Amino acid sequence: MRGLRVGLLGLGVVGAGTWEVLTRNAEEIARRAGRRIEVAAIAVRDVAKARRLVGDGVLVTSDGMEVVRHPAIDVVVELIGGDTVARAWVMEAIRRGKHVVTANKALLAIHGNTIFSAAREHAVMVAFEAAVAGGIPIVKAIREGLAANHIQWVAGIINGTTNFVLSEMRARGLSFDDALAQAQQLGYAEANPTFDVEGVDAAHKLTLLASLAFGIPVQFDKVHIEGVSKLAQEDIAHAERLGYRIKLLGIARRRPDGFELRVHPTLIPADRLLANVEGAMNAVLVSGDMVGPTLYYGQGAGALPTASAVVADLVDVARLDSADPDHRVPYLAFQPDALDDTPVLPMAEIVSSYYLRLRVEDRPGVLADLSRILSAAGISIGSMFQTPHGDSDADIIFLSHDAREGAVDGAIDRIQALPFVKSGVTRLRVEHLL
């Protein structure tokens, strides 16, 4: 069989990694795929630099549309990121009947429904293993490996930058700002880290995971997003004292009346595997009704791990390139006409356990008043401790049992209105992942 001809859009970190993987492991890949996978064209800003890397024999151009429209190209690999130019090139590739492999989570989380619909119309594949958790084959695991299950929930450490920052905050007692500065020095965080530390990148990935797990359209705008930039060192220390670690989790959970989709810092019992995923590593826990909990761990970013996922998708494309489209795995794991329109729940309706911290005047009756408010809201407390602050104040920490978020919102409002309460209430969510 003739080789699969790839058009590469972008030759940045992941693009250069993809070139390297396809070059260095060409034989091993062909032993598996049964045909060679060859980069035939590259679109890149700096043509001269790219030419030095790839040598002759490959079309190098600064015009992405030239690659996308090139008749010799079977599959377009989009690695430029963003959702403007990338979107235009991907849509044009699809219209030209070319398969697409992409690592672009923002593009798919925001425009996935349109893109998959166009791809279906033009009978081409759109594969995106590299868009979630880098080299970990989590898309394939959920989409195919767990196909026998009602997936109940997914909880993932799916942003390496924040996990590195949180690991450093815990291990070395650093503030968020200092840990972030260090992550930037070491190359784990970008100069503008907003998308990572504010949870937006994790929410893009969670959007895709939820669609794959539940068979729902991509709904990025429905994801509740809280990042880690406001996380205080003292909360990490209190959590540790209580036997928990704080991780930025993306959580998707099936409830009887809808789906929960949320990204936020989360307390996890310290003995869970997920709590022990440190540094820039990623891990995703997926629970199915038949298989129980399963976990997938590995490098979630970096040139070669991400390229490993890109090339795995290319091997799939190489196998199914000329196959009847009906034989291919659906884009979002479920047949496009079998997607579920059950709604995503508003945040007030999610159910979680909670960590609440507040500062109060240290005088009799305080705990009774707080307990009465929590109890009246139907919030049951699992544990509590208090530490003195100065001469006359104390910090109180509550851990609740499962409660409805709306009830907690109401209780927090009432607590903050109490005369002896001297701070806002810091609220974090707790997941036991069982």
Next chain:
Amino acid sequence: MRGLRVGLLGLGVVGAGTWEVLTRNAEEIARRAGRRIEVAAIAVRDVAKARRLVGDGVLVTSDGMEVVRHPAIDVVVELIGGDTVARAWVMEAIRRGKHVVTANKALLAIHGNTIFSAAREHAVMVAFEAAVAGGIPIVKAIREGLAANHIQWVAGIINGTTNFVLSEMRARGLSFDDALAQAQQLGYAEANPTFDVEGVDAAHKLTLLASLAFGIPVQFDKVHIEGVSKLAQEDIAHAERLGYRIKLLGIARRRPDGFELRVHPTLIPADRLLANVEGAMNAVLVSGDMVGPTLYYGQGAGALPTASAVVADLVDVARLDSADPDHRVPYLAFQPDALDDTPVLPMAEIVSSYYLRLRVEDRPGVLADLSRILSAAGISIGSMFQTPHGDSDADIIFLSHDAREGAVDGAIDRIQALPFVKSGVTRLRVEHLL
């Protein structure tokens, strides 16, 4: 598209689980597969009992060949185990042009080359996700998810019974016999636990993992196998003191001159995720040259987790049933004509770190003599400690750096011949999994 018609061989634990998964999750599975997956025939010893479970509308027979030869059956699911009757039925199914899904690791580890060759000739699929690590989609992960990589090594906790026994030995200080008795009481070990505790089951699974990872024929007879039945409680305690835990690992490693294939109790640093896989859970660590280390964790046995894997294979079959055989994923991840005949290394040529324990007379010069022998054999010691035993003896524990197993064998022979050495040398292997 019409439903995929399944003939089930065996209705024991996994067979009944498969029936349950296909029944309870029929809608969710069809939403993914695009067609229904229906059990049309069952071969089982107790026909009356099976009839009560499955109701009417399904052919129930005590004759496996009747199912295998039934013209309405598209795919045969073999869940009877063993390698005699199962082999005959699987081979006949293949000759009749039916796809095969099996959970039978012994059958494939021993007869896989013949079976895959026949399947290729008759253009049918043979899928075996359930044969390794139960519900964890590890076969798919290695075969497809990591297709871009030279896999460097695989190390797995792939037998739940032994992992449960070892977990109990460590957590509660039990002897092997007591921990095993408890595992049997709780249903984690069979009445005859030999295949599990002596490492044979793990070796069957490792055989398959190695073929998937490296593209080599199945070679069960080349696997070095040591079980856990001779493991002493004191070694678990010493290991813990040194910062290690002992797990029964299946290890497959690519070396420049051949492959290592071995199953044995192994010391792992206690802070590794794999060291923290407790109870009957399974986990497999796979390291690829591009992706780095990745880990897969979940339930490795049990009716529903194993059935989850069986049904995932059925979904794959449902998709590719009528496809051109060239579009299917190869049985052992690599094209059948691209398998590698690089040899499996004899045990004397593997490289590992070692834990050595021996009892000696506690007198001057002992350590010097021992050190001289180890050093002369090219074995470098990383750490050592000794504990008194009675009035005049001591137990000495060495941890070596990497050494060739043959050199360690020779050193052990010489040490055991020393006049002041009062015990055999207990030798365990140490893996840092990096």
